[in-house]
Amino acid sequence: MARAVSTRRKLTFTVIGWLVGLMIFFPVLWTVLTSFKSELDAIAIPPKYLFFDWTLENYREVNERSNYFRFMMNSVYLSLGSTFIGLLFAVPAAWAMAFSPGKRTKDILLWMLSTKMLPAVGVLVPIYLLFRDFNLLDTRAGLIGVLFLINLPIMVWMLYTYFKEIPGEILEAARMDGASLRHEILHVLAPMAVPGIASTVLLSVILAWNEAFWTLNLTTTNAAPLSAFIASFSSPQGNFYAKLSAASTLAIAPILIIGWFSQKQLVRGLTFGAVK
Amino acid sequence: MSAIQLTNVQKRFGDVTIIPGLDLTIEDGKFVVFVGPSGCGKSTLLRLIAGLEDVSGGKIEIDGQDVTNVSPARRGLAMVFQSYALYPHMSVRANIGFPLKMAGVAKADIARKVEAAAATLNLTDYLERRPRELSGGQRQRVAIGRAIVREPNGFLFDEPLSNLDAALRVNMRLELSELHQQLGTTMIYVTHDQVEAMTMADKIVVLNKGRVEQVGSPLELYRKPANLFVAGFIGSPRMNFLKGEYAARNGAATVGVRPEHMSISTTGGDIRGTAGVAEHLGSDTFIHIRLDSGEQITARSIGEYRVAHGDPVWLTPEQNNLHRFDAEGRSAG
Numbered sequence: 001m002a003r004a005v006s007t008r009r010k011l012t013f014t015v016i017g018w019l020v021g022l023m024i025f026f027p028v029l030w031t032v033l034t035s036f037k038s039e040l041d042a043i044a045i046p047p048k049y050l051f052f053d054w055t056l057e058n059y060r061e062v063n064e065r066s067n068y069f070r071f072m073m074n075s076v077y078l079s080l081g082s083t084f085i086g087l088l089f090a091v092p093a094a095w096a097m098a099f100s101p102g103k104r105t106k107d108i109l110l111w112m113l114s115t116k117m118l119p120a121v122g123v124l125v126p127i128y129l130l131f132r133d134f135n136l137l138d139t140r141a142g143l144i145g146v147l148f149l150i151n152l153p154i155m156v157w158m159l160y161t162y163f164k165e166i167p168g169e170i171l172e173a174a175r176m177d178g179a180s181l182r183h184e185i186l187h188v189l190a191p192m193a194v195p196g197i198a199s200t201v202l203l204s205v206i207l208a209w210n211e212a213f214w215t216l217n218l219t220t221t222n223a224a225p226l227s228a229f230i231a232s233f234s235s236p237q238g239n240f241y242a243k244l245s246a247a248s249t250l251a252i253a254p255i256l257i258i259g260w261f262s263q264k265q266l267v268r269g270l271t272f273g274a275v276k
Numbered sequence: 277m278s279a280i281q282l283t284n285v286q287k288r289f290g291d292v293t294i295i296p297g298l299d300l301t302i303e304d305g306k307f308v309v310f311v312g313p314s315g316c317g318k319s320t321l322l323r324l325i326a327g328l329e330d331v332s333g334g335k336i337e338i339d340g341q342d343v344t345n346v347s348p349a350r351r352g353l354a355m356v357f358q359s360y361a362l363y364p365h366m367s368v369r370a371n372i373g374f375p376l377k378m379a380g381v382a383k384a385d386i387a388r389k390v391e392a393a394a395a396t397l398n399l400t401d402y403l404e405r406r407p408r409e410l411s412g413g414q415r416q417r418v419a420i421g422r423a424i425v426r427e428p429n430g431f432l433f434d435e436p437l438s439n440l441d442a443a444l445r446v447n448m449r450l451e452l453s454e455l456h457q458q459l460g461t462t463m464i465y466v467t468h469d470q471v472e473a474m475t476m477a478d479k480i481v482v483l484n485k486g487r488v489e490q491v492g493s494p495l496e497l498y499r500k501p502a503n504l505f506v507a508g509f510i511g512s513p514r515m516n517f518l519k520g521e522y523a524a525r526n527g528a529a530t531v532g533v534r535p536e537h538m539s540i541s542t543t544g545g546d547i548r549g550t551a552g553v554a555e556h557l558g559s560d561t562f563i564h565i566r567l568d569s570g571e572q573i574t575a576r577s578i579g580e581y582r583v584a585h586g587d588p589v590w591l592t593p594e595q596n597n598l599h600r601f602d603a604e605g606r607s608a609g
Contacts, residue, residue: 171360176432177375177422180348187374191365256353 016039018051024065028252034245035059043240058246066232075225075254077140079208079217083148083201087157089148090200094159095185099168109160112153120150120213131218140223143215147208155200162196163189202262224252277510278339278352278429278462280305285334287320287486291381294320295486297500298335302479307456310466311473311509312483313453318466321432321483326432327351338429341449349378355432358439358461360415362407368394368418377424384437393425424455430462437472446565449475471494474498482506491529504605507532513562514601516573522547528600528608535562535576537597545590565589 033049034042041052062068097105127146128137136142166189175189190197212227219228233240233247278301287295294317301531302308310318321328324337336344344353354375362371372393376386394400397417404444407415416436423431426491433452437445455465473480474494482505484488484496490502494510501507507515515532517594523531539545540563549567561581565573575591600608 019495167359167361169357169359169361170363172348173357173422174363174374175328175348175356176326176353176355178378178426179374180349183378192363 006244015164026205028256031245031248034242035249037242037245039240040240042245055267062233062243062246064256068229071224071229071251072254074140074223075209075227075251077223078143078147078223079205081140081144082208083155083204085144085148086152086204087197087201090152090155091160091197093156094163095189097156098163099171103259108233109157112156116150117155124217126218127214136218137224138219138224143223143225146213146214146218150211150214151204151207153169158200158203159193159196161195162200166238193207197211198262202258206255206259210252246275280462280464281335281337281340282325283335283337285321285324285336286332287317287324288332289327293486295324298300298486298487298488300356300481300491302462305455305460305462305467307463307476308479308481309473309477310331310464310481310483312489313509314468316483317486318468318483320486321380322432322434322464322466326355328562352429353432354426354430355434356416356419356423356427356436358409358435360419360439362415362418362422364407367404367406368399368410368421370534371407371418371504372399372421372425375422379426389425390421396424397421407501410550412440413448416440416448420452420455424459430464433463433465436465437468438467445472452476471512474510480510482509496519500607501532501599502600502607504530504532507599507601507607513576514527516572516575518567518569518571520569520571522569526598526600528532529603530601530605531593532555532558532599532601533593533597535574538575538591538593540575540583541590541592542580542587543590545592547591547593549589551585551587551589553585554581554583556580565587565591 035058036054036056037048037052038055038057041048044052075108097109131137131142134142136145170192171184171188179187200262209225211225212231215225215227216231230244230247230251235242278306280300282298282300285295285298285300287293298321310321312318320329322332327343327346331344334344335342338351338353361372367373369390373386373390376389381389381404388396390403391400394403397420398412399417402410402414402418407418410418416439419436424440436452437448440448452465453464456476464473465476477494479491480494480497482493485503489509490497490498490506495511499508501515504517509516511534515534519529519533523529526534547567549565552564552566552572554564555562559579561577561579563577563583564573564583565575567573574589602608
């Protein structure tokens with residue numbers, strides 16, 4: 001039942017909503033604006049908002065100094081690769097936990113999540129040494145492995161909450177209708193879980209795309225993704241904010257565009273199961 | 277076509293025993309109803325036969341073949357679920373055709389068989405719709421269509437009508453009985469509703485706490501209940517149980533008498549009591565009576581029977597329809 005809301009109340013909430021939204025969006029907006037300023041305008045006090053000399057100089061310089069395309073391709077490989085492998089493990093794991101739970105299923109879920117609470121820097125040295133000894137430093141394969149593992153718990157959790165919403169009787173019906181396990185997952189579970197799988201994939205891609213700790217520590221050039229590309233513009237001679245902003249804008253642009261087009265899926269995915 | 281034989285079938289979930297050990301023979305082509313109160317293990321038993329649950333012990337045979345460890349898909353049984361369990365992302369046509377697709381039937385044959393099943397079930401106009409665009413009764417029909425289309429060895433129904441409203445339930449009951457007459461295939465039907473059991477079954481299996489209390493035709497159970505549980509479960513309104521002096525006079529620990537097997541009078545009779553609420557159904561009147569001994573019973577009178585709340589009434593049970601039970605609750609003839 002809809003509640004009657006007075007116009008004043010509606011207005012207040014709308015204003016507050018917009019303020020919060022702008023506050024969250026402001027850093028991104030400021031970065032994009034700064035990327036079109038000259039270095040002097042970028043650090044001018046008082047800050048210049050819209051009335052400055054718009055220039056593409058920074059973008060040209062950023063492209064001259066480093067190969068954006070190569071970094072971006074690395075980001076694509078890493079995020080898609082780790083997500084794909086993650087799906088191969090997360091879908092069966094979530095299936096088992098949702099439809100054939102054991103006594104310890106809840107504990108396993110919590111334990112998996114607990115690994116996300118460990119600060120990454122705590123395992124930096126052992127992982128670095130492992131990478132060194134197995135010749136994985138600065139390789140895409142090594143990084144895909146790490147990103148896959150750090151995102152796996154979240155993927156399993158998200159898929160699990162999705163699968164939980166699917167009535168078990170429908171899968172049993174498929175079994176009675178003669179479907180093998182493969183057919184059951186392929187023809188019945190997967191189509192019903194498409195929204196959940198899609199938002200899980202999106203989230204995993206975004207997390208892997210933006211990951212900076214491991215990508216910065218385990219790569220130098222060959223496997224370096226866009227996070228390393230941004231970092232390379234904060235130099236020891238001082239920060240060139242305009243160029244840094246141009247690099248950041250270039251780095252986040254692809255994921256921002258994907259996110260914009262799939263925001264409906266994402267919101268649904270992140271809040272799924274919360275209200276029913 | 278197949279007979280189903282259960283030998284010492286057991287089911288435990290952890291420490292909880294649902295079915296302690298059960299033997300049952302279901303003859304080929306019969307309509308068998310498992311009936312019992314909730315939690316009696318009837319649905320679990322059906323799921324064991326389906327293969328959706330693994331037995332903890334014992335043997336299940338279909339047509340003489342041991343299927344105890346055979347997957348549900350290979351037992352050749354079709355099941356209709358309480359929630360219908362239709363595939364929400366598929367059209368009615370695809371739902372009904374799914375078992376055939378899984379069996380690798382050629383597309384043209386699938387189309388032909390789906391059309392035929394839809395025609396039988398009055399679903400022809402809805403073939404392109406999704407399940408969510410159908411009413412409860414139509415969904416139920418799709419679920420049945422999905423079951424009959426592949427001509428299984430037997431049908432399993434798990435309380436299929438309990439989500440329908442009363443009028444529709446009566447209709448579907450008739451349709452299912454009709455379907456059984458047409459197909460002549462073994463059907464096992466689980467319900468907690470003894471009216472469904474009485475009206476549809478060739479043979480009723482009354483279950484209580486995972487044990488078979490009695491197996492028999494509806495009228496056998498009605499006329500000769502083996503014990504107090506069956507006597508109280510079969511028949512509506514339920515059988516009245518009288519203890520104490522009246523029972524002793526008839527040589528039993530408990531005497532059972534059905535509401536329809538006693539005459540009621542405002543002038544005189546065997547047992548005296550006080551009239552309580554009367555339910556007037558037009559065709560019958562059910563009168564709730566508190567006996568002087570303190571027992572609460574129900575009497576049925578055909579047609580209208582006028583009696584005021586609080587009036588004294590006398591009841592006379594029909595002697596040849598008395599059910600006598602011993603101290604353990606077993607029938608004593």
